Amino acid sequence: MSPAEKSASRESITLLVLLLTSVLLSGCVAAATGAAAGAAASESSPSPEVKKYVRTHDLEPRVARAIEGGYVVKGMKPEHVRLAIGEPEDVEENDGETVWTYDDSGVGKSRYYFQDGRLVNAPFVEP
Structure with a gap:
């Protein structure tokens, strides 16, 4: 070669x-x-329980998406928030306002505020 x-x-x-x-x-x-x-x-x-709940309840589309996506939006009922992000660590009742507290994995506490049975304010709430 x-x-x-x-x-x-x-x-x-x-x-x-x-x-x-x-x-x-x-x-x-x-x-x-x-x-x-x-x-x-x-x-x-989402879990099968969450999927079934969304499928069998008449929900606003934005609320259904939030529940399945694991986040919250204003106007959600307490049961919707529970399904989306779980049980609160603490619940307080103050003058017609309910405050749910969640532990943020050692970073701090997040508070979710309900009035008249609807979510009105929370960290990172979608409108």
Whole structure:
């Protein structure tokens, strides 16, 4: 084999190795991304109880979305908030206002305010 043929052969092998490496790496990244997306979807997907509640009750669409999405919106009833974010750590009644307190995983406390049986204010409340 001539020196020119040897050089061309080395370049071809180098290109093949680079191509195979990039294909293998992209497969690993895709698999990892898919696994992460699957884990995120399972963490945020509503429970069968929540799905059944939303399906069997006449709810405003924004309230149904909030319950299934695990967040709250103004105007929710206490049972809606419970389904969306769980049981409060503490409940206080003050002059016609009900205040639910949740522990924010050691960061602090969040308070959710109800008047006349409807959510009127809370941290990160969607309008």
